[in-house]
Structure formats: structure tokens, C-alpha cells
Amino acid sequence: MPPTDRPRDHAGQGAATTVAAHRTRHRLRADRARQLADLLRRQLLTGAYTDGALPHESTLATDYRVSRNTVRQALDLLRAEGLVERLPGVGTVVVAQKYPHGLDRLMGLAETLREHGRVTNEVRTMGPAPAPAPVAERLRVPRGADVLYIERLRRLNGLPLSLDLTYIPLDIGTALLGADLENTDVFRLLEAITGQRLGHAEITLEAVNADTHSAAVLQAPRGAAVLMLERLTHLADGRPVDLEFIRFRGDRIAMSGLLHRAGQLPPTR
Amino acid sequence: MPPTDRPRDHAGQGAATTVAAHRTRHRLRADRARQLADLLRRQLLTGAYTDGALPHESTLATDYRVSRNTVRQALDLLRAEGLVERLPGVGTVVVAQKYPHGLDRLMGLAETLREHGRVTNEVRTMGPAPAPAPVAERLRVPRGADVLYIERLRRLNGLPLSLDLTYIPLDIGTALLGADLENTDVFRLLEAITGQRLGHAEITLEAVNADTHSAAVLQAPRGAAVLMLERLTHLADGRPVDLEFIRFRGDRIAMSGLLHRAGQLPPTR
Numbered sequence: 001m002p003p004t005d006r007p008r009d010h011a012g013q014g015a016a017t018t019v020a021a022h023r024t025r026h027r028l029r030a031d032r033a034r035q036l037a038d039l040l041r042r043q044l045l046t047g048a049y050t051d052g053a054l055p056h057e058s059t060l061a062t063d064y065r066v067s068r069n070t071v072r073q074a075l076d077l078l079r080a081e082g083l084v085e086r087l088p089g090v091g092t093v094v095v096a097q098k099y100p101h102g103l104d105r106l107m108g109l110a111e112t113l114r115e116h117g118r119v120t121n122e123v124r125t126m127g128p129a130p131a132p133a134p135v136a137e138r139l140r141v142p143r144g145a146d147v148l149y150i151e152r153l154r155r156l157n158g159l160p161l162s163l164d165l166t167y168i169p170l171d172i173g174t175a176l177l178g179a180d181l182e183n184t185d186v187f188r189l190l191e192a193i194t195g196q197r198l199g200h201a202e203i204t205l206e207a208v209n210a211d212t213h214s215a216a217v218l219q220a221p222r223g224a225a226v227l228m229l230e231r232l233t234h235l236a237d238g239r240p241v242d243l244e245f246i247r248f249r250g251d252r253i254a255m256s257g258l259l260h261r262a263g264q265l266p267p268t269r
Numbered sequence: 270m271p272p273t274d275r276p277r278d279h280a281g282q283g284a285a286t287t288v289a290a291h292r293t294r295h296r297l298r299a300d301r302a303r304q305l306a307d308l309l310r311r312q313l314l315t316g317a318y319t320d321g322a323l324p325h326e327s328t329l330a331t332d333y334r335v336s337r338n339t340v341r342q343a344l345d346l347l348r349a350e351g352l353v354e355r356l357p358g359v360g361t362v363v364v365a366q367k368y369p370h371g372l373d374r375l376m377g378l379a380e381t382l383r384e385h386g387r388v389t390n391e392v393r394t395m396g397p398a399p400a401p402a403p404v405a406e407r408l409r410v411p412r413g414a415d416v417l418y419i420e421r422l423r424r425l426n427g428l429p430l431s432l433d434l435t436y437i438p439l440d441i442g443t444a445l446l447g448a449d450l451e452n453t454d455v456f457r458l459l460e461a462i463t464g465q466r467l468g469h470a471e472i473t474l475e476a477v478n479a480d481t482h483s484a485a486v487l488q489a490p491r492g493a494a495v496l497m498l499e500r501l502t503h504l505a506d507g508r509p510v511d512l513e514f515i516r517f518r519g520d521r522i523a524m525s526g527l528l529h530r531a532g533q534l535p536p537t538r
Binding site: 027028030031033034035038039042043045048063064065077080081098103104105106124125130132133134135149151165197198199200201202203204205206207208209211212213214223224225226227228230231236245248250251253254255256257258259260261262 | 296297299300302303304307308311312314317332333334346349350367372373374375393394399401402403404418420434466467468469470471472473474475476477478480481482483492493494495496497499500505514517519520522523524525526527528529530531
């Protein structure tokens with residue numbers, strides 16, 4: 001069967017299929033390219049191209065039953081995302097990897113990326129500061145009481161990964177001032193300091209365009225998509241101890257997890 | 270105490286604090302503005318400004334102990350994100366709301382946004398098409414077998430919210446061809462068709478910049494940050510039935526959930 005950009009007619013579907021086939025016949029190449037790009041992105045993320053090179057355009061066209069032009073446009077989309085590059089005489093190669101960050105368990109960055117390399121933290125700012133009302137409320141400290149504020153640029157194998165703004169109640173935070181923050185997750189330090197495990201965290205995830213300055217710090221293009229994670233972490237006894245605002249470079253992190261239809265129950269320990 | 274942009278010295282902290290205070294003294298205004306913007310964004314998202322207007326700049330400066338210039342720069346960041354606008358003679362007002370999408374339970378869009386308004390779906394494409402290898406593998410159908418492909422632009426109260434690309438095995442998908450996809454979540458239809466509840470889904474979340482064409486479809490600015498959700502949903506009996514690639518407008522959706530340190534257990538039904 002020749003490559004085709006439109007769904008095949010399916011025997012026995014009757015009028016509904018005719019309508020459907022009609023609807024799909026006039027799809028724009030941009031729509032087909034997006035569809036293909038999403039499938040190829042998935043392959044990239046899961047390491048399907050182990051030798052670092054994508055199949056030839058004509059192979060992709062045959063495999064995905066689309067035109068060469070659609071393949072080229074799909075590869076352009078992935079190139080714009082910084083995931084692949086075209087090398088003359090070689091073809092399209094994978095140039096960036098997104099690291100998997102678990103969404104199923106509460107983990108620090110070094111912990112979650114353990115298999116992928118070494119996380120180092122550049123402490124840009126650290127010191128006590130009066131808690132603004134929204135911070136005081138969430139950390140359950142008196143408004144205006146000092147909390148420890150930390151700002152870190154986090155790298156994986158030397159590459160900027162995230163910019164983290166962290167607030168910690170001062171009774172716990174004081175012990176962090178002398179700790180090896182450059183090489184250790186705050187989570188691990190909090191468990192060492194308090195002698196108890198962390199319990200749970202409320203998280204919120206958003207996609208935002210990096211402002212000029214954040215982009216510069218993360219060494220990302222201006223306006224680059226950033227995965228913003230706000231996370232309030234509690235000790236096992238329920239006390240909130242760590243409020244963070246984290247900007248992950250969108251081109252370097254993918255978060256994965258499992259959802260259940262019946263909802264999530266607190267785990268047993 | 271006069272407003273100040275730097276942490277106060279904290280009595281009894283000793284040398285570590287002196288080092289810390291020194292580190293924080295020379296922070297750029299851009300860093301302080303980002304810090305403030307993150308706190309204000311949180312307030313916006315949780316509906317703290319019920320009358321739709323933010324406090325006056327001088328009030329914010331006092332409350333957050335920063336300069337007026339820092340307040341202005343923070344508000345500029347939120348304006349660039351499309352969340353607030355400055356109205357002459359009125360001040361800074363909230364112009365966009367992010368809708369909360371649960372990360373704790375597997376839910377369809379209309380279901381998760383029930384309290385926020387009506388979800389409608391524009392079916393841009395629908396019809397059977399041969400499954401490319403990565404789709405066939407995940408849906409456990411023979412490679413090249415037809416699956417139902419659906420492309421929908423989803424709106425909340427008329428505003429574009431997401432662009433969804435959906436693949437469904439054809440034995441189930443056929444029954445969808447005559448269904449009211451414009452007004453009903455695919456999740457609900459799948460449960461009606463199969464007579465069983467959905468079970469779980471594997472999800473991956475990424476932040477990407479919208480390509481020109483996706484941005485146009487979503488009526489978002491070119492390059493706008495998009496929250497990409499890839500989701501493979503299984504029936505309660507474990508069969509994979511719905512593979513989706515969803516682009517949420519980053520300025521309209523925030524995903525929230527709960528993480529546990531000890532990990533997530535499958536829920537009881």
C-alpha cells in the first residue's frame with residue numbers, strides 16, 4: 001500500500017466512517033506533522049533510537065504512512081524543541097535527552113536522577129528572611145517570623161536543570177546553614193536534621209514561559225517553556241517544613257506517574 | 270521597620286548567618302522580582318484576590334518588604350504570563366484564571382472541571398487509520414491494524430483549553446463514531462461502551478513551546494508554553510484502550526496532586 005496521509009476506509013463502518021473519512025481527508029500537513037512529532041517524541045523519550053540517529057526520512061514516511069514533506073515538518077518541530085538536529089551526511093540525530101522525574105513518590109532531585117548522573121547545586125542565595133504572609137501561612141510560622149530562604153541553580157552532569165526557591169522554618173533551617181547543600185538534596189538533609197522521614201507533599205505543576213532573567217540563569221532561550229513545580233513538603237508527623245518553587249527546563253525534564261480511576265489512597269509504610 | 274529587599278540579620282545565628290547575609294545582600298532585583306512573582310502567582314491561583322484586584326503596589330511593597338521597583342517588575346512578570354493586567358486608575362487586576370486539573374485521580378476534562386463550567390469539544394478529525402508501530406505496541410493491537418484516531422479542540426466556557434490527539438482500538442472505537450463527542454468526555458463514553466470502569470493510566474508531563482500551528486489552533490501566542498500530557502489509559506481489567514497526546518494551554522491549567530514519600534499503592538475500589 002502506498003504511503004498515505006489519510007485514514008484508510010474501513011470496511012463495514014457505514015455512513016459514520018464516510019463522514020469521518022471526509023473529515024480527515026482535508027487535514028492540513030501541520031496537523032499530520034504534529035501527530036507524527038508526538039509519536040516520534042515519545043520514541044525519543046523512551047530511548048527507542050539507541051544509536052542516537054533517527055531512521056531515514058523515507059523510512060519514517062513509509063512506517064508512518066505520511067509524505068516526506070510531513071516527515072520533514074515533524075522533524076522541524078522536534079528540532080525547534082531542541083531534541084534533534086540534522087547533520088549533513090548523517091541524517092537526524094538525537095541531541096538532547098529529557099530526564100524522567102517520578103510523579104509517584106516524593107523524591108529529591110539527586111535521588112530521582114540517581115541513574116542519570118550527578119546533581120550539583122549552586123547556592124545563589126541563602127539566609128534568614130521574614131516570612132511573607134503566604135509563606136508563613138503554609139509553613140505554619142508566625143507572619144513576619146524569619147524563615148530560611150535558599151535559591152539554588154541545580155545541574156545534572158554540569159547542565160542547568162532547574163532553579164529552586166526554597167523556604168524552610170528557621171528552627172530546622174538553621175542546621176542547614178552549615179550543611180553541604182552543593183552536593184546534597186534538601187530532602188535528605190531535612191530527614192537527617194529532624195530524625196524523621198518526610199511524609200507527603202502537595203504539588204502544583206504549570207507550564208510557563210521563562211522570563212528573560214530566569215532563562216539566562218537556566219542558560220535556556222528567552223521564553224523557553226519551563227515546567228514549574230510548587231511543592232509544600234511535610235514531615236511524617238504532618239508538619240510542613242519545605243516550601244519550594246522550582247523551574248525545570250522544559251527541554252530537560254519529563255515527569256511520569258500513574259493515575260488511578262478510583263483515586264489515590266495514602267500508602268502504607 | 271522600613272521595607273527592605275534583603276533578609277534581616279537574625280540574632281544568635283553566628284558566622285554562618287553573616288556569610289548568608291553577605292550572599293543575599295547583592296541579589297539582583299530580577300531575583301527578588303521572581304521570588305515575589307512566585308508568591309503572588311500562588312495567591313492568584315488560589316483565589317486570594319476575591320475582588321479581582323491586587324493590593325496597591327505600595328501595600329505589596331510593605332507586605333513583602335521589597336521596593337516599589339521590585340513590585341513593578343514582579344507584576345510585569347505576571348503580566349507577561351497573561352495573568353494580570355494594569356488598568357489606568359484601577360491598578361493591577363486579575364485577567365486570567367488557571368483551572369485546577371487533578372493529578373490524584375484519573376478523570377476526564379469535563380469531570381475534573383465540573384465546578385468551573387462547561388467543556389465542549391470541537392472534533393477536528395475522526396476516523397479509522399492504521400496504527401503506527403508505537404501506537405500499536407502501546408494499545409496492544411497488531412501493527413498496521415486500524416485504530417480510531419480523533420483530534421479535538423477542547424474548550425471551557427468557550428475558551429480554548431487543550432488540543433487532544435487520541436488513539437482507540439477499533440473494536441471499541443467504532444461505537445464512538447456515532448457518540449456525542451462534542452459534549453461528552455471520551456472517558457465516560459469508554460466506560461459506557463465497555464461496561465467497565467477505567468482502571469489506571471500511565472502519564473507523562475512536559476512543558477514545551479507551542480509550534481506556530483498548535484498555537485494558532487489554541488489561540489495562544491506563538492511559542493506559548495504548553496503543558497503536554499501523554500496518557501495511556503487502561504480499563505479496570507488492564508487492557509489499554511486510550512492513548513492520548515494532550516496540549517494544555519499553560520496559562521489556563523494548573524495540575525495539582527499529592528505525593529507520598531513512601532510511594533503510591535494501588536487504591537482499593
